[in-house]
Amino acid sequence: MARTTLDTAALAHDLRLAVMRLSRQLRSQRTDPSVTLTQLAAMSTLRRHGPLTPGELAALERVQPPSMTRVLATLEERGLVHRAKHETDGRQVIVSLTPAAEAALDEDAKAREAWLSCRLHELSPADRDELRRAARLMEALLEPEPGRGEAGNR
Amino acid sequence: MARTTLDTAALAHDLRLAVMRLSRQLRSQRTDPSVTLTQLAAMSTLRRHGPLTPGELAALERVQPPSMTRVLATLEERGLVHRAKHETDGRQVIVSLTPAAEAALDEDAKAREAWLSCRLHELSPADRDELRRAARLMEALLEPEPGRGEAGNR
DNA sequence: TATTGTTATACTCTATAACTATA
């Protein structure tokens, strides 16, 4: 038991450092500064899930609602998302991607993930499988309850 | 070939989102606001590697030198690191942890990693092994490539 | 002239608290 606890603590430590450093590296890989990594992530989620309210999107991205408001304001300014009123509830807003966003996503994601894709290509297929499972595990760590039916989350 | 490329692109996408979200979550888990996550990470690296120059530390943490200067200034202000002159090269500085930092690291890391450790504990030992390997793989992704040309970053 | 570190400055990301509009 103590053994497991110690191992877990060491894992938490190593995983934390690795995640911090990798996220810094990914953020710094901005070839096109017109759309930031945070904005791209929001658009990716919108594409995967379809139209969402700002609150839902904030929850999925693990940010507070005001943070998402800012991201969406910038994206709307650039014609990448569209805000529509909810049909029955006047308080809510439905955010969806514009056609321009769909195109931008493909191109931008390609460029932005070039560095990472390049590195991943150098790994063995087995190592890539490891990372694939790890990505799912990291997402699972973020889930508050292991029972929220999320469509499109495997 | 195309299959592998597509898979790698999908992996890059998922891994990027997972890393971004997890790093946000980790940053928000600050119980003691006196030392930030970035500062803790720098101290952890100093403990692991021993005394380093600011430039070396910046390279390990994947930040630019001025960013590290700022982190170190704060840590020195709080008596957590010590700056000493290099013996032979007057341009360089040697940064080392103070005894206070050693103590602070143990306590603070424990508290700060509490959330993550707790989540990790809920996983199966096999899943933790996956993440352990994945943490090493993510660090390996950040290592400058041994043997192949630099793919034009930085 | 090249290297190491620092200072100056600015921008991104994110949060909390307060406000508005609707239910």
Add this chain to the structure above:
DNA sequence: TATAGTTATAGAGTATAACAATA
């Protein structure tokens, strides 16, 4: 009164460019 979203504000984190000191 409760909820969804926004505005206002603040602070952490990081970068680039310019500078100083030393080699």
